[in-house]
């Protein structure tokens with residue numbers, strides 16, 4: 001499990017820890033870790049060109065001391081001083097080790113650029129000359145390593161307003177910052193390396209949690225000796241329409257592959273024919289009228305993929321939501337409840353799985369605002385609607401109604417293709433039917449689905465059906481403890 005914190009939380013913990021240590025200890029620990037990652041990236045250090053972008057705060061101090069360590073090992077280190085002031089002791093240390101103060105024109109010739117412009121002390125969009133230097137670093141051929149957070153990325157939220165450094169690697173101090181795990185910040189951070197500076201015992205409850213293989217393996221249901229198909233969990237799927245038959249096929253496929261004891265599919269004749277052809281395992285009810293009265297008992301429902309948004313779909317949604325079991329609402333189901341919020345008034349749990357556009361329809365916020373501040377918006381929606389919300393994206397976020405939040409880091413950009421959301425609804429729905437809470441079903445579903453996407457893609461395009469097919473292999477990777485897909489920043 002990875003835990004992430006806001007800038008204020010980190011500052012508080014650092015304050016406590018710093019009071020117990022000789023002055024400068026933490027910065028030396030940070031710089032040592034930073035220099036080690038840089039040396040590793042450079043391969044051999046002697047003679048290599050390193051440019052430090054140094055801002056006016058301690059983030060610049062970290063960069064200067066790391067530069068000193070690299071200079072001692074024979075690197076040619078130049079510091080571009082960007083701030084109104086500079087960490088004096090750090091600069092002295094660098095100069096004594098043979099480093100120099102250089103102009104921004106040297107950025108283009110560097111093998112490695114260390115971004116020490118701003119860290120957790122930043123506020124708002126990067127000002128000049130920082131913004132210009134960030135752009136120059138991004139345009140340069142050298143590898144860019146961000147110190148603590150990429151400058152221009154808000155450490156607490158992942159917001160990016162204006163210019164920001166695009167790092168190959170971010171070396172973060174003491175603990176992960178939320179903004180490194182949540183998009184758009186996560187995209188700028190690249191691979192994230194954590195340097196232990198002894199902060200662990202002093203951090204409060206995390207702002208956001210990212211599950212890892214072990215956590216998901218612990219949460220995933222496993223059939224016991226006396227399990228039968230009913231006890232393992234039966235999922236109902238109300239999806240598909242005469243226009244959209246594929247969504248039903250994919251949702252049912254995802255559910256069957258994710259361990260549901262049985263899947264009951266309820267729909268109109270056209271999608272029924274397709275589901276039947278693809279999944280003889282599914283138990284089918286042809287709905288003559290928009291009601292689930294004729295469908296046998298289920299432990300959870302998936303409602304919405306390809307359902308349509310007309311009157312008939314609305315009435316079917318109302319019938320599903322009148323049941324007393326958890327309901328996952330996706331796609332057209334979200335459009336239906338956005339128009340008729342009363343449908344969400346129920347006592348059994350609800351899990352919504354929107355992308356940013358669908359969340360905008362649900363809450364009335366602008367899509368662009370949601371994309372810019374995803375965590376804030378998913379939290380607000382969950383609290384306002386009193387449900388669990390999974391916001392899809394390359395870093396998928398899950399928020400519960402009491403403010404708890406998780407981020408999924410297994411996603412792959414190859415997953416951004418039609419139909420993968422339908423598969424996810426089936427996977428998470430199957431987990432709901434097996435007894436997981438909405439919060440756990442959403443997080444484990446996103447995790448397994450993301451990993452399945454990586455396995456299916458393996459560096460090349462995929463079709464949504466491939467993701468469903470890869471779900472068992474993803475579950476196997478998780479439960480067998482293989483490290484596949486666990487590293488932060490691998491997309």
Ligand SMILES: NC(=O)C1=CN([C@@H]2O[C@H](COP(=O)(O)OP(=O)(O)OC[C@H]3O[C@@H](n4cnc5c(N)ncnc54)[C@H](OP(=O)(O)O)[C@@H]3O)[C@@H](O)[C@H]2O)[C@@H](O)CC1
Pocket residue numbers: 014015018026027030055056057058059060062083084085117118119120121122123124125126127128130147148149173197
């Ligand atoms: N504390 C510790 O124990 C440890 C801390 N550590 C390190 O310290 C970092 C935090 O250092 P910090 O608090 O000095 O703030 P930091 O991020 O360097 O920048 C603040 C300065 O930037 C400026 N500035 C702000 N916004 C700006 C903008 N939009 N655009 C442009 N400039 C802007 C503003 O300067 P001014 O404008 O006043 O000149 C402000 O004073 C942390 O991330 C980690 O790397 C590690 O060594 C581990 C131990």
Ligand SMILES: [K+]
Pocket residue numbers: 059115116117118119146147148149150151
């Ligand atoms: K930085």
